Amino acid sequence: MTFTSLEFIGFLPLCFLLYWYVFKKNAGMQNVFLVVASLVFYAWSSLFFLALLIFSAIFNFYLGIGIFSARNQNRKRLFLWLGVLINLLPLLCFKYFIPFFTSGPGFFGDVFAGGLMLPLGISFYTFQMLGYIIDIYNEEIEAEKNILPFAVYVCFFPKIIAGPIEPAQDFLPQVKVKRVFNYDLAVEGLRQIIWGLFVKIVIANNCASLAGPLFSNYMKFNGSTLFLGAFLYLFQVYCDFSGYSNIAVGVSKLFGIRLMRNFSAPFFSTNISEYWRKWHISLTLWMVKYIFTPLSFLLRKYKKAGLIISILVTFLLVGLWHGANWTFIVFGALHGLYFIPLLIFGKRRSLFTKGESGFSFNRILKMIALFLIVMLTCIFFGSDTLSHSLGYLEKIFSPSIFSPLQFSKPDKVKAFIMVGFICCLLIVEWLQQNRKYELQLDAIKNPYLRRSIYYALVLAILFFGSVNHIEFIYAHF
Amino acid sequence: MEKNEIIERAKKVIAGVLKHEVKWEDSLTAADIDGWDSLSHMIIISEVEEEFGIKFKLKELNKLDRLGSLIDLIQSKVL
Secondary structure (H helix, E strand, C coil), rough: CCCHHHHHHHHHHHHHHHHHHHHHCCCHHHHHHHHHHHHHHHHHHHHHHHHHHHHHHHHHHHHHHHHHCCHHHHHHHHHHHHHHHHHHHHHHHHHHHHHHHHHCCCCCHHHHHHHHHCCCCCHHHHHHHHHHHHHHHHHCCCCCHHHHHHHHHCHHHHCCCCCCCHHHHHHHHHCCCCCCCHHHHHHHHHHHHHHHHHHHHHHHHHHHHHHHHHHHCHHHHHHHHHHHHHHHHHHHHHHHHHHHHHHHHHHHHHHHCCCCCCCCHHCCCCCCHHHHCCHHHHHHHHHHHHHHHHHHHHHHHHHHHHHHHHHHHHHHHHHHHHCCCHHHHHHHHHHHCCHHHHHHHHCCHCCCCCCCCCCHHHHHHHHHHHHHHHHHHHHHCCCCCCHHHHHHHHHCHHHHCCCCCCCCCCHHHHHHHHHHHHHHHHHHHCCCCCCCCCCCCCCCCHHHHHHHHHHHHHHHHHHHHCCCCCCCCCCCC | CHHHHHHHHHHHHHHHHCCHHHCCCCCCCCHHHCCCCCCHHHHHHHHHHHHHCCCCCCCHCCCCCCHHHHHHHHEEEEE
């Protein structure tokens, strides 16, 4: 079951009604309901791996208590490393070892064919659990003593498939108390769901149907078509994942629980550091806290060289986190490399800047340059092999970049409409940069105008939405 | 060492890294200071360690939540 499936259209209202009308008595009942609903949601898509999720919840619950109550530092450290190992083992097996050993023909290749063997959401809940036990070890949080709120933290269905990777200190306090229905929060949630559905079903799915064939048969197309394909693919990935994240945050708000924002208009960034603070924010924060900071602390006496090594390692892991493919590793490594000029040549003040604001020619130029770099790097992300990515790039950087587009007439019209929708998306994001979410329209005082915008989005979903590519890309990570 | 002396020396170190003066308030957090982010953080920490001839533990750094707590930590180590 995904957020855009027919089953979910029945599942969500049913859960909403049961939660607020039947199981509303106290926090315990609310949590029992959320755990059961989440397990049903998970089992619907991935019954085979439900046991692994339940094991992860129970194991980390007791491990957290073990680390917290261990009498001495050595014992704490032992529990921590044991926990890290046991949490990483299924992730390494299912995501890296099995695909590696089954890439060729043979028994395992047949059994595990089709990528069916990746437990749903494993990369997300594993990282969340690692963060939890490391925070207990570092005495930043206490271990949760009640298994019910903890089980909600691990299994909560809006975030189980693809995050956000939520820190325990933000999530647990919300589910340890009784939640009271908050109309404004629920409406906020609905707005985010509408926006998420719009960008996923209208932009991401249509871009996928245009960009997909270009990536599969890049050798048949000229540079200009492939350039547009790369542009559409970047927006496919962005709208797919930011759309998912908006729906996740929105659905969660319907149950009175706030999740962190995962994207914040990344394409208006003027440097790579700012970009990563706005793209997949929960993963960036996790990587900074648990990989980059400890590593740069260890290497701090080497000053900038230490920082460069720490960044490269962090981004190699960001790439590897996406899967066992050289394309992801190169994708991560390139993003790491883009930080180096910033670290070596940038003036200190601008080097560490939070990014520019306002509307200036200089800022627009930097934004476009960064966008192009990110877009071309995303070709590695979307390709099956390295040679495929390099072949794609080679064609873009050939004289055929100046040739007319090789789209069929219907595809040309579709591409034109998609570019129009992407422009609308960028205008909304630009205007709403400093808001909590894209459809926070409280600056528009006229209620009819606000409602017209919501209806326009719903109509766009109905008329331009595509039900192909209904799966979310990050559900496979 | 007096707290005021620590603040003055720390201010100089931070200004050296960020290339601008910080208007000091104990309650300021890194997010309030222009340029103090995860990239510049360890350079500042390393410069502070050298300035005061001390060594921090990562656990101690994770608990720092404002400039005042950095000064308290330095003071506890230079005593």
